[in-house]
Amino acid sequence: MIALATASSGIAAGLLSGGRTAHGRFKIPLDLSTHVVCSISKQSALAELCRVAKLIVWDEAPMMDARAIEALDKMLRDIIDTNMLFGGKIVLLGGDFRQILPIVEKGKKDDVLAFGKTYLISNATVKPTRPDFQNAFGKIQWTITGKTRRELIDEDNSEKLKCKYNFIPFHKLEAFMDANIDIDIIGIILDIKSKRFIRTRKGKECFVQDLVLINERFQTVFLTMWDSFVDKECIYIHSRITKRPIIIGKHVRVSSYHGLSINSKANSCFTFDGPFDEYYSLNTWASENEEKLSEIVTAQLYATLSPSKASVPHDDKITSIKDIQGLLPVQSFFWIKGTATVTRNREPFWYMACQNCNRQSNGDYGETYFCLFCKSPQARAIPRARASMKLQDQTGTLHASIIGSPVEIFLACSANQLMECVDNLDKVRMSIDTDQVFYLKAAPKNTETSTYTYEIILMMENNVNHMEPVYTHTTMEEIQHHDIDKIASTVYENPMEKEILGDSSNNTSIVQVKRELTNASGKQSTKKRANEPNLSTDTADKAYEYDETPLHSDCVSF
Structure with missing residues (x-):
């Protein structure tokens, strides 16, 4: 008796004596999207082998497309000249259907379970999470398999189950900065930026898009949406941005970009309504303060309304400069307290950079070019501030670089x-x-030595009763009493801007003040300085040292 042993995959076929893949044995085409026919002639030796075979064994059959099995059926009927199933041959299809998950072609997670809906779920698996995944998914995971039953509940005729959230207020976000802890947030979407193509330090290329969130205390924070959230959630937000939608985010992370920002993750979930008090309260507040919110968007006062007005960590979280070396490389981010002095060198306090990704540009000021780093065909070259600083406390000194808006804040001067x-x-x-x-970030200088470079991410004043960022001069009373114009004249208190503003009264609109500042600082020659030095590679790469985090344009209002 002749038996033909086949399998759906090469690995499974190798386990069978004389086994071959079904595609190779029966000449089944790889492309199953069109009319599928086995390429076997009736007069061929392979056709004769199929006619004399008594048994055909097909292992791991559930892995194969049904059209391939149907093609085998048609081929056997044709070469044997019969209408019997499989030409009257005995065909043994083997495999474990429990190993094959139900597949929705080009489907996403929403095709299986929709966030915010109510389901009856049974026969799912609960087991401990692997140690290397516990930071992202918790210590216990609940796995939905092919055996799991899912039944959507008609919410109109049943009591709706409320999702449980533990919302973190904006003024407490700093406690979770760079801590690898998932949090829940809720806020009003004040503005949405254009999506950007970026490349992370690990080489990952994707689109990101920034949302500006605001709360009832007029504090703002950036929420960066990654990958698939740009193609779905951000499109929905863009269509409703004028209606001040409220976003509810679950499983998001806080990072030290923009001084402080929030990032989506692969397992983040977002919805835009909720049957709980926080949602209704924010919705009512947004309607009552629409005029103020519109002025903030028009003037783009995102930096002056930063949530970093909150108190910084307690003294027990402050690290002395002497102790930093002993905490590396286990710890990468540090709060230190001390004095700062700019280190003068031959390099100027600015370099020409791409407006989108902040990487060094060889273009002239204002020139549009194709950026090799962020792949933007309409990248524009703009000046970006930079400096080297010496930090000192009672235990020692430390040299650190500072780039972008923190430099402008410290020097009280814009890059322009x-x-x-x-x-x-x-x-x-x-x-x-x-x-x-x-707030410092330490990064290894190279893999061969144990030396580190330091970058200042955030800088805050050390007052006796309260600690506030150096760049925040706006008071809650000014915002609540609608003194938006007053904010314009206090964003930066430095001699250069006072000369520009002159004796402008508080009745001057903030848009006019911003235009005067922009015009005054924008009278540069469109040609790059002939003596502009090249930016060192270490400094140019500072903005890209964060893994899996996008590069933002600094939000400094002028």
Whole structure:
């Protein structure tokens, strides 16, 4: 008796004596999207072998497309000249259907379970999570398999089950910054930025899009949406942005970008309504303050309304400079308290960068070009501030780099102004004698040595009763009493801007003030300085040192 042993995959076929794949044995085409026919002639030796065979064994049959099995049926009927199933041959189909999950072609997780819906779920598996996945998914995982039964509940005729959230207020987000802890947030979507193509330090390429969230205390924070959330949630948000939608996020992370920002993760969930008090309260507040919110969006006062006005960590979380070396490489982020002085060197306090990804650009100021890093065909070259600083406390000193808006905050001067006054830096603040609180990131300089480079991410004033960011001059009373114009004149309190503003009264609209500042600082020559030095690779790569985190354009209002 002749028996033909086949299998759906090469690995399974190798376990059978004389086994071959079904595609190879029966000449089944790989493309099953069109009319499927086995390429076997009636006069061939293979056709004769199929006619004399008494048994055909097909292992792992559930893995195969049904059209391939149907093609075998048609081929056997044709070469044997009969209408009997499989030409009257005995065909043994083997495999474990429990190993094959139900597949929705090009489907997403929403095709299986929709967030916010109510289901009756039975026969699912609960087991401990692997240790290397516990940070992302918790210690216990609940797995839905092919055996799991899912039944959607008609919510109109049943009591709706409420999702449980533990919302973190904006002023408490700093406690979770770079802590690898998932949190829940709720906020009003104030504005949505254009989506950007980025490349992370690990080489991952994807689209990201920034949302600006605001709460009832007029504090704002950036929420960066990644990958599939850009194609779905962000499109929905863009269509409803004028209606001030409220977003509810679950399983999101807090990072130190923009001083502080929130990022979506692969397992994050977002919805735009909710049957609980926080949602109704925010919805009512947004309607009552629509005029103020519109002015904030028009003036783009995102930086001045930062949630970083909250208190910084307690003294027990402050690390002395002497102790930092002993905590590396286990710990990468540190709060330190001390004085700061700018280190003068031959490099200017700015470099030309891509407006989208902040990487060094060889383009002239304002020039549009194709960026090799973020792949933007319409990237624009703009100045970006940078400096080297010496930090000092009672235990020692430390040298760190500082790039972007923190430099402008410390020097009390914009990157455009720094580019204009290369030879006249008398009015630029070079040091702060009082103790400040700094948030640092340490990164290995290279893999061969144990030396580290440090970057200042955030800088805050050290007051006796309260700690506030150096760049925050806006008070809650001004916001609540609608003194938006007053905010414009207090965003930066430095001599250069006072000269620009002159004796402008508080009745001047913030849009006019911003236009005056922009025009005054934008009178640069469109040609790049001939003596502009090349930015060192270490400094140029600072903005890309964070794994899986997008690069934001700094939000400094002028």
